[in-house]
Amino acid sequence: MTARAAEDRPPEAPALPAPAGTRARALGRLLVPVLLFAAFAALPAAADALGQTFLVSFATRVMILALAAMSLDLILGYGGLVSFGHAAFLGIGAYAVGIAAEEGLTEGLAVFPLAIAAAALFALATGAVSLRTRGVYFIMITLAFGQMAFFTAISLSAYGGDDGLTIWGRTEFLGGTPLEDDRAFYFVVLGCLAACYLLARAIVASRFGRVLQAARQSPGRVAALGLDPFAYQLAAYAIAGGFAGLAGALLANHTEFVSPAYMSWHRSGELIVMVILGGMGSFHGAILGAIVYLGLEEALSHLTEHWRLLFGPFLVLVVLHARGGLLSLLPVRPRDG
């Protein structure tokens, strides 16, 4: 699968003479993710050496939200669907863990698939309605469905309601508690992120992924080829929901707490910001975007309690002036598909 993921270009692409920069781009597609994952793998040891052990917990959070941002990029960057309710999938994954724990179910082999399935099913149901619409209607409807999940979580008084739900211990696996150790949990999250990254790249490189991207560019032509754009987009929406559900399950384990705030539409907006910061349509761009967003949040919040006064205008400036995201500022442009 790695070999296939590295080979992003469709095999039947015409063998034109390679334009200048193509090799650099291919290198960038390989180099940036390798460097990113190497940095994540080395981080705990480096944090120990520097005596900054809080970095491990921070990086765990970054990786979890990177996974969520990546799942959003699948539909936003590749599918061209501006979904403004993505935090709901994250929150449903988290609530699946919280509610299961409250009901006495803590076995990871059951809980994790449950979280993924719950988020994917919600995505399937809401996607079936939302995808009937286009453009700005789609943005507003996904936002509204996200908000529906948010208010539903608030009304769940048996599971904490507005206050949220504390989870008394991380998910178990076959009776053991491998996730209780923060260091081990870090590498589990890293493994999930890496596996999902490779899987996502395999998906967009597959026939399914190419139809999805074609449907972004021209749904009419896809339909003329006898394919149903709606079905492909809906499947992608559900897959993205499943990935985000996994991220939510990891997030609940990380914080050992779930709350409706995970689903607020501000969180959905933040995920879009991460994808845009890193540059749409490249999964390592989404990871980079999560690092930059959360890093900035961390750094600015040390500076002042009112760091949002700085972050808001920064975001406006990025939108107005850095249109391809931060990766577009690098010499090697990652944009593919």
Next chain:
Amino acid sequence: MPPETQSGMSLTLAAVQTLNGLQLGVLLFLVAAGLTLVFGVMDFINLAHGVQYMMGAYFAVAGYALTSNFLAALAFAVLGSLALGLLLERLVFRRLYRRSHLDQVLGTFGIIIFLNELARTVWGATPRTLPVPEALSGSILLMDGLLYPVYRLAILAAGLVVAALLYVLVRWSRAGMLVRAGASNPRMLSALGIDVDRLFAGVVGFGAMLAGFAGLMAAPILSVGSSMGDDLLVLAFVVIVIGGIGSIRGAFVGALAVGLVDTLGRSFATDIFKLFLAPAAANEAGPALASMLIYILMAGVLFFAPSGLFGAKTA
């Protein structure tokens, strides 16, 4: 409790909740009208419209703190919102009209982050209140056993008057004609010698003013906090999706429908569930369903009319 009294009470409750629902509806309409006008004319999705409502309420609180006069607070709210709207249009919105919806969403999201934090910084995290004006305090007896606050009736009346004025303005005035022309073909309008930039700024400013007015009217019955705009914005989106983006009439119908369904759902869902569920289960399921009702309504409308009830645009 004898059965007649109980049914009498629930009838009163239903009447009160219907009035409350209509009143939420007119507030929603004032916010949704600006949103839908701006979208209709400029094809611009403005997430920062909700914070205009929030800022309007804060302007009113600030104006009242300075003058202790409700009319002065009204002037502060309306003029402050107008100025803020024009400023934002000049600095940011203007550069976003021709950009993708995604860029518009992100740019205005940045403005929300900034203004929410600004409100928290300037006015503190604890919610503020605005007293009900002297002349509109107290309650009146609407029917047997139904005492209703005058101020809430005043909101309803003011909202309906503004809605009627807006309709007349859009339908019969020159400005309204330009707005409608701008919505159907802005380039043609520009070619005919109309200063489209000024028209756009005017529409944004006017919408901001309506939202600020709604914020002022809501301030005495809600607590004024920095997140009040966020929740209302999503409701306003539901309203214009149901009504059809760009349609004032749609926004009016959608706003009343959402206001009524949400308010009545919250007060009666649990009781209705108790008819066929155990009380404990009903207490769980009722609020959960009530909070979903308007979204279910929206999904239902879209299923039959993907561009809303009165939607002309399918953008």
